[in-house]
Amino acid sequence: MHELGIVFYIIRDVKKVAEENGAEHVSAVVMDIGEVSTVVPHYLTDCWRWAADKEEMLKGCELRINTIPAVTHCDECGKDYPTVKYGKKCPHCSSDRTWLLKGNEVEIKEIIV
Amino acid sequence: MDEVKVIEIKKSVFADNEIDANALRGELKAKGVYLLNLMSSPGSGKTTTLIRTINLLKDKIRLAVMEADIDSDVDAVKIKRETGVESVQLHTGGMCHLDAEMTRQGLDSLDLDKVDLVILENVGNLVCPAEFDTGAVRNAMILSVPEGDDKPLKYPLMFSVCDLVLVNKIDVLPYFDFSLERCREYVARRNPAAQVIPICARTGEGVEQFAEWLLSEVKNWKTE
Numbered sequence: 001m002h003e004l005g006i007v008f009y010i011i012r013d014v015k016k017v018a019e020e021n022g023a024e025h026v027s028a029v030v031m032d033i034g035e036v037s038t039v040v041p042h043y044l045t046d047c048w049r050w051a052a053d054k055e056e057m058l059k060g061c062e063l064r065i066n067t068i069p070a071v072t073h074c075d076e077c078g079k080d081y082p083t084v085k086y087g088k089k090c091p092h093c094s095s096d097r098t099w100l101l102k103g104n105e106v107e108i109k110e111i112i113v
Numbered sequence: 114m115d116e117v118k119v120i121e122i123k124k125s126v127f128a129d130n131e132i133d134a135n136a137l138r139g140e141l142k143a144k145g146v147y148l149l150n151l152m153s154s155p156g157s158g159k160t161t162t163l164i165r166t167i168n169l170l171k172d173k174i175r176l177a178v179m180e181a182d183i184d185s186d187v188d189a190v191k192i193k194r195e196t197g198v199e200s201v202q203l204h205t206g207g208m209c210h211l212d213a214e215m216t217r218q219g220l221d222s223l224d225l226d227k228v229d230l231v232i233l234e235n236v237g238n239l240v241c242p243a244e245f246d247t248g249a250v251r252n253a254m255i256l257s258v259p260e261g262d263d264k265p266l267k268y269p270l271m272f273s274v275c276d277l278v279l280v281n282k283i284d285v286l287p288y289f290d291f292s293l294e295r296c297r298e299y300v301a302r303r304n305p306a307a308q309v310i311p312i313c314a315r316t317g318e319g320v321e322q323f324a325e326w327l328l329s330e331v332k333n334w335k336t337e
Contacts, residue, residue: 002241005208009126021120038240038270088302096302108122 003043006106007051014111015057023113028062030112034105035070035084070103130245133213137220137248147331148220148231150249152271155237157257158281160188162314162323163232167196169324174331176230179203179219181211183236199223210241213248230331239264243271250334253277258291265299272303279323280311 010029018026029048033039045063052058070083076095083103089096125131141148153159163178170176177199180188189202203219205211211219216233223231233249235242254275256264259282265272272278278300280293297309310326312319 002209002244005210005212005241005245006126008208009129013122013124013126013129017120017122021118023118023120027117038244106126108124108126110119110121110123113118113120 003039004047004051006039006044007047010048010063010108011051011055011058013108015055017111018057018113021113024057026058026061026111026113028064028112030064030066030109032066032068032105032107032109034068034103036100036103037106039106041065041067066109068103068105071101072098073101074098127244127246130212130214133217134246134248137213137217138250141220141225141248141250142334144225145335146225146228146231147334148216148233148247148249149327149330150233150235150242150247150252151255152235152239152242152252152275153237153255153257154239154260157237157255157260158314159234159237159255160191162255162279162281162312162320163192163234164195165314165317165320166324166327167192167198167232169321170230170327171196171198173328174229175227176232177201177223177228179216179223179231179233181205181215181219181234181236183207183209188234199228205236209236209238210245211235211247212245216247216249229335230327239268239271243268243274251276251330253279255279255281256296258282258285258289261289262291262293262296262299265296265303269303272300272307275304275307277323277326278307278309279319280309281314283311283318284313284316 014029048063052061071080072083073080074090074095075097077093079092081091088098090098178192179201181203183205186202189200192200201219201222252275256278300307300309310319310322
């Protein structure tokens, strides 16, 4: 739902970095998207295609998405577990003193020019 | 074959917005202006709640409202007509949320030397506005009874970023399968520090408690 807004942020950052590096065209942008980041990858790529093609520098530029698995850490027993399968409650000790270790990323990893 | 070059960026998409938001909060602090970001789904009663609240507060502090919508100025006009306070309409141009830069543009159209409290009515949506820090001092949201008490489970981010949850339309509680107790428990799961205030914007029940919360927040912000 907010993928288009995110695409506008990506475009702004990518153009800035490309210009700083003297590139005239960007052929691919690689994103790290966490499993529980609330960003839907195929919406992101759809919005990307629509918006990127309006930019001279990004015409035809591909958006590649690396999905980062979500991992939660439990403070009670010190173990890590997959967030999507078990949620907030630790499957090892049933504690809810847990926090998200990774999986919330919406990051531009690199660009290929 | 063309030479290919990889440029590493490794940067969160939200990083720039967070920098803007923190800078904006700093400026508001220096000016002694409190900004509240009010979020909810469409139809939860944000504007009606605001009108009630403003009418309780307008003789006690100086306030202004910023209404964010994709289009139209119905909310800004209504607030101005029903309360007399200054109200600006922001258009997000199709975007589903406000970011710190858009919030700043709205604040620029107000005379900040003449206000203590600015309430930002964000775009009606439980997903996107939660992702973007607007630069507000606090986030509040309205959950209305017909939406169901399970919303904190379904929209975890929204409830984890909110300091205050107003449960609106409690006059219709007998007609819905909505448990205030369950709702409080679900909110606490997302954010144990969040306060919950049940209100009815239509009858005014509970709105005074929200107004008191705002008054003490503004006072603390100015004196802390």
